Amino acid sequence: MEPETDIETTLLGPVLPNRACGDCTMCCTVLKKPGGVPCVHLGSHGCSIHAVRPTICRTWFCAWRRVASMPEEARPDRSGLLVSLNFNREPQNCFEGVSINVRAVAGSGAIDKTIAAVILDSVCDQLVPVWFSDGSRKMLMHPEQDVASLVLSGAPAPAHLHEEVAAWRERYGVFTSNG
Ligand code: SF4
Ligand code: SF4
Numbered sequence: 001m002e003p004e005t006d007i008e009t010t011l012l013g014p015v016l017p018n019r020a021c022g023d024c025t026m027c028c029t030v031l032k033k034p035g036g037v038p039c040v041h042l043g044s045h046g047c048s049i050h051a052v053r054p055t056i057c058r059t060w061f062c063a064w065r066r067v068a069s070m071p072e073e074a075r076p077d078r079s080g081l082l083v084s085l086n087f088n089r090e091p092q093n094c095f096e097g098v099s100i101n102v103r104a105v106a107g108s109g110a111i112d113k114t115i116a117a118v119i120l121d122s123v124c125d126q127l128v129p130v131w132f133s134d135g136s137r138k139m140l141m142h143p144e145q146d147v148a149s150l151v152l153s154g155a156p157a158p159a160h161l162h163e164e165v166a167a168w169r170e171r172y173g174v175f176t177s178n179g
Contacts, residue, residue, distance in 0.1 A: 007085065007098065008061075008066070008085050009066075011085060011098075011100075011126075011128050012063050012066040012067055012085065012100075013066045013067060013068070014066065015061050015065050015066055016065060016066060016068060019064070019065050021065070022075070023046075023077060024075050024076055024077040024078075025042055025046055025047070025077070026062070026076035026077055026082050026105060027060070027062055027076070027082065027084075028041075028042045028047065028057075029042065030076075030082050030103060030105055031082075031084070036106055036135075041053070062076060062082055062083060062084050063083035063084055063085075063100065063123060064076060064083060067083075067122050067123065069121075069122040070083075070118070070119060070122045071115075071118060073115050074115060074118065074119050074122075076105065079111075079112065079115050079116070079119065080104060080105050080108025080111050080112075081102055081103065081104060081105065081108075081111065081115070081116060081119055082102075082103045082105055083100060083101070083102050083103070083119060083123060084100070084101055084103075085098065085099070085100060085101070086098070086099050086100070086101040086131070093152055094151070094152070094168075094172040095129040095131075095140055095148060095151075095152075096129075098128070098129075099128065099129040099130065099131055100123050100128055100129070100130045100131070101130075101131050101132075101133060102116075102119060102120065102123070102130065102131065102132045102133070102141070103133050103134075103135075104132070104133070104134040104135070106134075106135055120132075120141060120142075123142075124141060124142035127167060127168060127171045128142075129142060129143070130142035143164065143168060146161065147161055147164055147165055147168065150165045151165055151168045151169055151172075
């Protein structure tokens with residue numbers, strides 16, 4: 001098994017047996033490089049080489065296929081939000097290396113704030129950074145800004161944030177302040 005598949009199972013959970021992609025093909029377009037350009041094998045009825053599609057297409061699943069607390073309406077083609085792990089090999093700080101990325105899919109129209117909130121709630125519950133991106137900007141959603149600033153600066157944390165800041169620092173092991 002690929003190492004990154006192991007991380008995905010650890011952080012997002014195993015692929016749920018009762019979830020299927022159905023008509024969704026979001027990852028065949030959004031995650032391609034360059035992003036937003038559909039895979040050449042993507043046809044009007046889905047993958048035209050389904051039986052012989054590459055291993056990555058057989059083994060990779062977005063967070064909706066793994067996180068049970070995401071409702072049916074959170075399926076990427078319905079919600080316009082594609083949630084997946086993101087690996088940055090040149091991170092600028094500890095929140096960028098391995099994180100969960102909630103992408104607003106271009107052309108999906110206005111994002112329903114209710115389902116967006118449900119999706120964010122379902123992934124902002126552990127010591128894994130969560131970013132929201134819409135193609136032009138990228139914002140850190142979890143931890144909240146005041147906690148993130150303290151984790152990054154190493155400054156002492158106020159009492160009400162002490163535990164949370166200490167937990168992030170311990171998890172990422174890059175700061176030594178007692179905070
Ligand atoms: S984005 Fe998720 S639900 Fe949609 S096709 Fe890809 S893995 Fe399936
Ligand atoms: S090969 Fe098929 S499953 Fe893989 S990205 Fe292309 S269209 Fe999607």
